[in-house]
Amino acid sequence: MSEFSWLLKEEAEAIRTTKEEIGHSPRFFNKDKRVTRLYLTNSNIMELRPLRKLTTLRVLNLVNTAVADISPLSRLRNLQKLNLEWMCVSDASPLRSLRNLCELNLSATKIKNISPLQNLTNLQILDFSSTSVSDITPLRKLKKLRELYLQNTNITDLSPLEEIPNLSYLDIQWTGIPISNKTLQLLEEGILRLFPEVEAGMLRDRE
Incomplete structure (x- = not known):
């Protein structure tokens, strides 16, 4: 046999x-x-x-x-679930055809451009922490997204997330995003769940 x-x-x-x-x-x-x-x-x-x-x-x-x-x-x-964490991948374009993906982990890869992900409309969990990604505009089409991990990236603008109605968890620690009233107003109450060190910074900014 x-x-x-x-x-x-x-x-x-x-x-x-x-x-x-x-x-x-x-x-x-x-x-x-x-x-x-x-x-x-x-x-x-x-x-x-x-x-x-x-x-x-x-x-x-x-x-x-x-x-x-x-x-x-x-x-x-x-x-439906793909984990590429800690790989040398720099091009996300082969992923554009994976329309059934619900969970995708690209953390600690060399990916900078996430535009190939914009039509993965079934994504619910997305992680590209510890990458050089700086623009999350392509994410505005991902209406089913529930969890998003952006820590240790070059992102400074969260406004594209206003168009994601189901987002319930967002990690932005160690980014260039200012934690202020303006930042918080971009998102519905309860969406921004921060780690303790970021929460402390948020409180200082709001005083």
């Missing part, structure tokens, strides 16, 4: 190829002979092309891998 024989042929081939590259069997879950969740955190993977065959993948975790080219992910249109 061949390895991963309980999977469909193409899916088994993708998992075998990935195993050969990283040196051990990857952690994954399957349903009806198809891979639905794949976790490659802290692995040696550098090439994502074999993953193009995993078209029913719902969850993919690539945290702290050496992958720089994420273009093969553009075919994984059933993805």
Whole structure:
């Protein structure tokens, strides 16, 4: 019996190829002979092309891998959760086709431009903390967004968030955003949930 024989042929081939590259069997879950969740955190993977065959993948975790080219992910249109934290990724354009994404983590990547995300209208949780992103204008179309993590970025203008009705959690610690009455008025009461050190600064500014 061949390895991963309980999977469909193409899916088994993708998992075998990935195993050969990283040196051990990857952690994954399957349903009806198809891979639905794949976790490659802290692995040696550098090439994502074999993953193009995993078209029913719902969850993919690539945290702290050496992958720089994420273009093969553009075919994984059933993805709902994608974690690219601590990767060398600088181009978000391959993500524009992933319309089913609900959660996306781009923190500690090299991404500066988030305009490719503007049509990912199912996004509910988005994290691009510790990046060089400075303009969040593309986010105004993401009406389902509930949680947004902006800490340690170059963002200074929150006004695009006025158009996001469901936003309930916003982290802006270690940004250039002034914590003042004007800032608070941009958002509905209760949206801005800050960490203790930022809350202290907010109180000083409002005195």
